[in-house]
Amino acid sequence: MTIRLVTDSTVDISPETAESLGITMVPLTVFFDEETYQDNVDIDNATFYQKLQASKVLPRTSQPAPALFQETYKRLIQEGATGILSIHLSSQLSGTYQSACTAWESLPEEERTIPFEAIDSKNISAAMFITLKKLSEMNKEGSSLAELKAYAEDRFFRTHLLAVLDTLEFVKRGGRIGGAKxxxxxxxxxxxxxxxxxxxxxxxxxxxxTRTKAFARISQLIKESGPIEEMAIAESNEEVGLQLAEALKTVYTGEIARQTLGAALGTHTGPGTVAVAFVTAKQ
Known part of the structure; x- marks a missing residue:
């Protein structure tokens, strides 16, 4: 079988990484005033933060339209996909998951010729990617769509994200951070x-x-969570990523992958934000 994995750009990986893992990434749109970019396609994460710091206007992000998902699903079917697993950021943060579901349901019945599953990860960024990376490995080993879905749902249930903001300015300006108000x-x-x-x-x-106290507190919270299966950092810049990684060594001895935090969270949390995603071990 040829199962295809689909996600969105809030997974915060480069198109090259996505391609190497066999993952199709549908971009959100980033707006800087009159300028429009496809997230992680024609604006990378480093450029996003440069523009964020220089811009007088807070950027906006927008979910992919259902038509974009439809184009993606149709192309994958034409390429020989025998099943599609579409995994997206939390539906509490964006309408992307709903857009993906609407896209599939709106396809004519005669075009929905293969099994399709969509998952609301209830996560974002590295908290999505650490599981998508595992799914890519399982897919290459021949796992079924049902096996991939079950694994993803179990992992996402055990996945947690803790982030430290450098400033409250962007929370205040954005006004879209929910309970963090x-x-x-x-x-x-x-x-x-x-x-x-x-x-x-x-x-x-x-x-x-202070940031030092915040990192120490995060380490303590992770320690209290019990044994950790995997961990990764999403950083807005290398300095804060290195600082958090050093603090986490006191509670986790495994390898800690690092990636750049993208526009979806960065728009509303600002430069200097750093997050750790971790998967608690099965009890």
Whole structure:
């Protein structure tokens, strides 16, 4: 069987990485005032942060239209796909998952000739990628669509994301960070920690005064979570990524992959943000 994996650009990997893993990535759109970019296609993550810091206008992101997903699914079927597993960022953060579902359901019945499954990961960025990477390996080994879906759902249930913001400015300007609005009660110099809850919505954790204290607190929270199966960092810049990786060595001895945090979270959390995704071991 030829199962094809589909995701969106909030997985925060390069098109080259996606291609090497056999993953089809559908881009969100990033708007800087009148300028329009396809996320991770004609604007990479490094360029995004350069423009974010220089721009006087907060950028916007928009989910892919159902038509773009339809084009993708049709092409994969024409290329010989025998099944499609489409995995997307939390539906609490974007309408991308719903757009993917609508796209498939809107295809004429005679074009929906193969099995299709869509998953709301309730995650984003590295918290999506660490499982997609495993799914790519399983797919190359011949796993069935049902096996891939079951593995993904189990892993995403055990996947957590903790992020440290450098400033509250972008939360305030964006106004789209859900429960983390509670952080705005204290606009003093803090390094807020946020997470995604079980439904995939952003919620505040704590407001340490310094980045060092925030990283120490994240390490403590991870230690309290029990044995860790895998861990990865999503960083807005190399400096904060290295600092967090060093702090995490006290609670995790395995390899910690690092990738650049992209536009979807970066728009609403700002430069200097860094996040760790981790999968707790099965009990």
């Amino acid at each position: 509670a952080l705005l009660g204290n606009m003093l110099s803090v390094k807020p920690i946020i997470t995604l809850n079980r439904e995939g919505a952003v919620v505040p954790v704590e407001q340490p005064r």
